[in-house]
Amino acid sequence: MYLLSKRSMLCTCFTWIICTIGLILCSANPDTATKPNFVLMMVDDLGIGDLGCYGNTSLRTPHIDRLAQEGVKLTHHIAAAPLCTPSRAAFLTGRYPIRSGMVGNGRMGVYLFSASSGGLPREEITFARVAKEQGYATALIGKWHLGLNCEDSADHCHHPSSHGFDHFYGTIMTNLRDCQPGHGSVFHHAHVHIPYKAISIGLASLALLHFKGVITVPRKVVLGVLVLIGMVMGFFQLMLYTFPNLNCFLMRGADIVEQPFISENLTQRMTNEAIEFLERNSERPFLLFFSFIQVHTALFASPRFRGQSQHGLYGDAVMEVDWSVGQIMQTLERLKLKENTLVYVTSDQGPHLEEISIHGEVHRGFSGIYRAGKSTNWEGGIRVPGILYWPGVIPAGKVIDEPTSNMDLFPMVLNLAGASLPSDRDIDGHDLLPLLQGKVKRSEHEFMFHYCNANLNAVRWHPADSTAVWKALFFTPNFYPENSSACFHTHICFCVEPFITHHDPPLLFDLSSDPSESTPLTTDTEPKFFSVLETMRAAVSHHKQSLKPVPMQFSSGNLIWKPWLQPCCSSLNQLCSCERDYQTGKSHEIQRE
Ligand SMILES: *[C@@H]1O[C@H](CO)[C@@H](O)[C@H](O)[C@H]1NC(C)=O
Ligand SMILES: *[C@@H]1O[C@H](CO)[C@@H](O)[C@H](O)[C@H]1NC(C)=O
Numbered sequence: 001m002y003l004l005s006k007r008s009m010l011c012t013c014f015t016w017i018i019c020t021i022g023l024i025l026c027s028a029n030p031d032t033a034t035k036p037n038f039v040l041m042m043v044d045d046l047g048i049g050d051l052g053c054y055g056n057t058s059l060r061t062p063h064i065d066r067l068a069q070e071g072v073k074l075t076h077h078i079a080a081a082p083l084c085t086p087s088r089a090a091f092l093t094g095r096y097p098i099r100s101g102m103v104g105n106g107r108m109g110v111y112l113f114s115a116s117s118g119g120l121p122r123e124e125i126t127f128a129r130v131a132k133e134q135g136y137a138t139a140l141i142g143k144w145h146l147g148l149n150c151e152d153s154a155d156h157c158h159h160p161s162s163h164g165f166d167h168f169y170g171t172i173m174t175n176l177r178d179c180q181p182g183h184g185s186v187f188h189h190a191h192v193h194i195p196y197k198a199i200s201i202g203l204a205s206l207a208l209l210h211f212k213g214v215i216t217v218p219r220k221v222v223l224g225v226l227v228l229i230g231m232v233m234g235f236f237q238l239m240l241y242t243f244p245n246l247n248c249f250l251m252r253g254a255d256i257v258e259q260p261f262i263s264e265n266l267t268q269r270m271t272n273e274a275i276e277f278l279e280r281n282s283e284r285p286f287l288l289f290f291s292f293i294q295v296h297t298a299l300f301a302s303p304r305f306r307g308q309s310q311h312g313l314y315g316d317a318v319m320e321v322d323w324s325v326g327q328i329m330q331t332l333e334r335l336k337l338k339e340n341t342l343v344y345v346t347s348d349q350g351p352h353l354e355e356i357s358i359h360g361e362v363h364r365g366f367s368g369i370y371r372a373g374k375s376t377n378w379e380g381g382i383r384v385p386g387i388l389y390w391p392g393v394i395p396a397g398k399v400i401d402e403p404t405s406n407m408d409l410f411p412m413v414l415n416l417a418g419a420s421l422p423s424d425r426d427i428d429g430h431d432l433l434p435l436l437q438g439k440v441k442r443s444e445h446e447f448m449f450h451y452c453n454a455n456l457n458a459v460r461w462h463p464a465d466s467t468a469v470w471k472a473l474f475f476t477p478n479f480y481p482e483n484s485s486a487c488f489h490t491h492i493c494f495c496v497e498p499f500i501t502h503h504d505p506p507l508l509f510d511l512s513s514d515p516s517e518s519t520p521l522t523t524d525t526e527p528k529f530f531s532v533l534e535t536m537r538a539a540v541s542h543h544k545q546s547l548k549p550v551p552m553q554f555s556s557g558n559l560i561w562k563p564w565l566q567p568c569c570s571s572l573n574q575l576c577s578c579e580r581d582y583q584t585g586k587s588h589e590i591q592r593e
């Protein structure tokens with residue numbers, strides 16, 4: 001009895017000492033150790049095969065290659081979605097976009113109008129918001145594409161500032177062909193589908209019958225129909241005409257500073273803005289998300305890069321992005337911040353293979369050995385570059401082929417910033433640091449789920465005891481860039497019939513032996529065929545049980561253009577246009593007055 005209580009007293013004492021030391025250490029930590037900075041760079045529509053460090057021998061990307069040489073190169077890095085809006089929503093929140101309602105439930109999975117009411121819901125927690133709460137200076141420079149307003153033209157409910165970014169300089173929407181004169185229109189394809197011919201023939205025959213006295217069509221009806229058709233056509237033309245002004249504008253903070261934006265030198269201006277942000281905040285922890293407007297079409301490149309690559313304007317644009325990455329790295333070096341900054345380079349999804357300019361120039365990127373590209377869940381649509389650089393913390397020159405996701409940055413940033421993960425929701429990403437540092441050998445992503453809009457398209461399974469990476473596709477797009485069928489006419493592949501083919505049993509591949517998804521396995525070539533599929537199906541139903549119903553941000557009501565949400569820097573009779581932005585603080589002040 002006595003002995004026991006003495007021992008327990010000793011125990012208590014010991015625990016107390018340990019706890020006290022622990023407390024001192026823990027509470028001392030935030031004050032003494034400086035928190036790391038984050039520079040996260042995302043290129044738009046860049047293909048994994050476009051970079052030297054991923055095997056391209058003819059397109060020069062020395063600055064990005066150097067980050068890969070001196071950091072970790074991920075060769076199995078997966079974007080959470082094959083389209084920009086959902087992929088970016090997942091990147092910022094660490095969650096599959098279906099959890100935030102940021103997936104199309106009909107055909108459209110991206111926003112086309114700045115006056116749509118959908119966007120990343122305020123209830124979602126972004127890494128920027130958490131970093132800000134942890135005392136970080138936060139900035140988004142470049143593309144957002146996650147919504148703007150809800151109720152009026154300036155409530156900014158979905159604006160980057162509502163999601164934790166103190167500073168914003170960039171575009172709310174994406175760069176589109178329609179943003180720049182001479183590049184054609186993505187709406188042209190929609191226009192083609194309006195059956196003008198059938199309507200004209202119908203009207204002409206009606207008129208003929210009417211005048212021959214076979215039938216009598218009241219004049220009012222004819223007039224009404226004509227006016228209606230005229231209005232539809234007029235509206236369409238007006239939309240095409242006003243598109244750049246209404247949707248392609250540049251904001252600094254809450255202000256529109258250039259409407260429409262001028263793409264020439266835009267990346268240079270954004271790079272300057274990023275450098276200024278780094279200089280301003282070199283004394284405190286910061287998080288910079290540099291989200292390049294390039295290399296999405298309409299392609300552009302500054303004069304000093306034009307004609308510099310062997311791959312036309314596309315190659316020039318990639319070179320300009322690489323230059324910009326070099327400028328950012330030089331600045332970190334100059335400010336002596338390299339040892340305390342985590343740098344990440346990626347793309348939002350695979351390259352957009354259908355992109356050919358109206359003059360026939362190839363404007364698409366390259367997905368390397370991977371099949372297909374953007375908007376598909378073939379590997380070419382979601383296998384993206386993933387480079388992480390942090391000298392002294394992350395080993396140099398290491399290549400990791402374990403499955404990882406762009407959602408992994410969320411928990412990684414939170415952990416490094418000293419915040420705990422939200423406990424009230426599912427987080428699908430896993431902190432990458434232990435894997436990067438070699439503390440663990442296996443990725444925590446045993447299963448990954450791949451959505452095409454709101455439809456579950458494919459599953460990936462990396463079993464704990466094996467090198468295999470199984471991938472099952474429940475449907476595949478009818479996508480043939482070589483003969484420009486299906487997707488070409490719609491510009492982006494849809495996830496519904498007749499644009500897809502269902503597979504039962506699903507198409508099964510082992511990516512560890514067939515990364516190009518060239519030959520689906522069969523019961524003859526793979527003895528475990530059915531047991532593998534069974535395990536994957538069980539994982540799917542488990543995953544589906546974890547989904548909670550949320551408002552769909554891509555419902556028709558959230559997608560359509562709502563005039564009262566239209567942001568406009570001038571009066572309407574000036575057609576929402578504003579002079580170009582002046583970058584130096586002084587002239588910017590003058591312009592604002
Ligand atoms: C390099 O990238 C360009 C542009 O996407 C592509 O056309 C070319 O085929 C690639 N070259 C190699 C050798 O991978
Ligand atoms: C872009 O920059 C170059 C030189 O850096 C300059 O000559 C050119 O005028 C600029 N273009 C625009 C549209 O400002």
Ligand SMILES: *[C@@H]1O[C@H](CO)[C@@H](O)[C@H](O)[C@H]1NC(C)=O
Pocket residue numbers: 480482483485
């Ligand atoms: C397009 O190519 C695919 C495969 O290369 C083929 O199966 C399909 O029939 C072709 N479609 C047309 C319209 O030529």
